[in-house]
Amino acid sequence: MKTVIINYGAGNIQSIKFALQRLGYEAVLSNEVDGIRSADKVIFPGVGEASSAMKKLQESKLDAIIPTLKQPVLGICLGMQLMCRGSEEGNTKGLGIFDVDVLKFNADGIIKVPQIGWNQISNLKSPLFQGISEEEYIYLVHSYYAPMCAETIAQTEYGVDYSAALRKANFYGVQFHPEKSSVAGEQILKNFLELA
Known part of the structure; x- marks a missing residue:
């Protein structure tokens, strides 16, 4: 199996x-269109600022490729x-795969922004x-969130209920960092790699 990050x-x-x-599992790092297209599984990571990250995707033409992937x-x-x-x-204009707009947490003094640390996920709706048990702890670091929507497959709460994970067809997204979420995070990565 070929996994591309x-x-x-x-x-x-x-x-x-x-x-x-x-x-x-071994994974290949790539920004080559053919390498990404030929992968069995694709992981699309990101830490940083949305508009500059989108600029990098546009420079390598990946903004046009990612929404067309079938795996x-x-x-x-x-x-x-x-x-x-x-x-x-x-x-920032996004890739438009998930039908929701990302919002900034309201820094009204009640919650600290960014949200950093462990939080529980619930209402889990996907292979x-x-x-993974309801109310499992996962690790998050972010100032922006995707609101609850039709594509929400897990939720969490930080001043507001929001999407901890999204799914549409073959596309999955998690707001948390599975690679930093201990045993539960590793199980979620394993589940993704074993999806049919």
Whole structure:
């Protein structure tokens, strides 16, 4: 099985690669269209700022390729947010895979922004969460969130209920960092790699 991690200069790529190695899987880092298209599974990571990350995708023409992929694709953190319609961060137009706009947490003094740390996920609705119990803890670092929508397959709460994970057809997205979410995160990565 060929797993490709999209390498477009948006952080956290090595830690995902190491997490996959711990599970016994090898992954290739690539920003080559043919390499990505021919993969069995594609991971679309991201840490950083939405508009500059989108610029990098556009420079390598990956913004046109990612929405056309037919194999399972997993967006992580900023990767998931870029798969949405758009983001308030840098007023960024997204890839439009998920039909939701990413919003900034309201820093009204009640909650600290960014959200950093462990939080629980619930309302799990996908084979991605096989073997994961309701209220399992996962690790998050972000200032922007995808609201609850028809494509929500897991939710969490930080001042507001929001989407911890999204799915549309072969596209999956998680707001949290599975590679930093201990045993549960590794199980979620394993589930993704084993999707039919």
